[in-house]
Amino acid sequence: MDPENQALIKRIVEERGGDDIVVMLGAADAEAVGVAAETVRDGDPAWVGPLAGVQLGLPVLHVFEDEVKRQADASVYESQIGFFEMTLDVDEVKEAMKRARGDA
Amino acid sequence: MELKGKKVIALGERDSVPGEAIAEVARSAGAEVIEIRTECFV
Numbered sequence: 520m521d522p523e524n525q526a527l528i529k530r531i532v533e534e535r536g537g538d539d540i541v542v543m544l545g546a547a548d549a550e551a552v553g554v555a556a557e558t559v560r561d562g563d564p565a566w567v568g569p570l571a572g573v574q575l576g577l578p579v580l581h582v583f584e585d586e587v588k589r590q591a592d593a594s595v596y597e598s599q600i601g602f603f604e605m606t607l608d609v610d611e612v613k614e615a616m617k618r619a620r621g622d623a
Numbered sequence: 624m625e626l627k628g629k630k631v632i633a634l635g636e637r638d639s640v641p642g643e644a645i646a647e648v649a650r651s652a653g654a655e656v657i658e659i660r661t662e663c664f665v
Binding site: 520521523524527528531535539540541542543544545546551555580582583586587590591592595596599600603607 | 624625626627628629630631632633634635636638639640641642644645647648649651652653654657658660661662
């Protein structure tokens, strides 16, 4: 996760608290997804960004996950995400999210 | 996790799903979107 986004998330949590905040990702690269999930939960694993050593413990979901799709309006989901579901590796992303959460 | 009432930070990517598309989905699930970003790795 780039340092700008790390700084943004850190600022939001400092200003509003972490209650009810959820980070939702859209990256398609499994490694990037895993690193982003780890960063907002346990801190920047590369120890270079503003979240180095900062454990925010924020929940993370990916927009491809069934948990998101199930709760979204079906027509909105199809119009916004349908194309990407066809062209990107959805299963790989889902597996990466499970691994990042320790579910797999 | 119930998304309704949650505050969502939408972090998209230019070469995959952009932040605005994530935000639309989150709003349709009843969440409040408090920040939208689209990363670019080029």
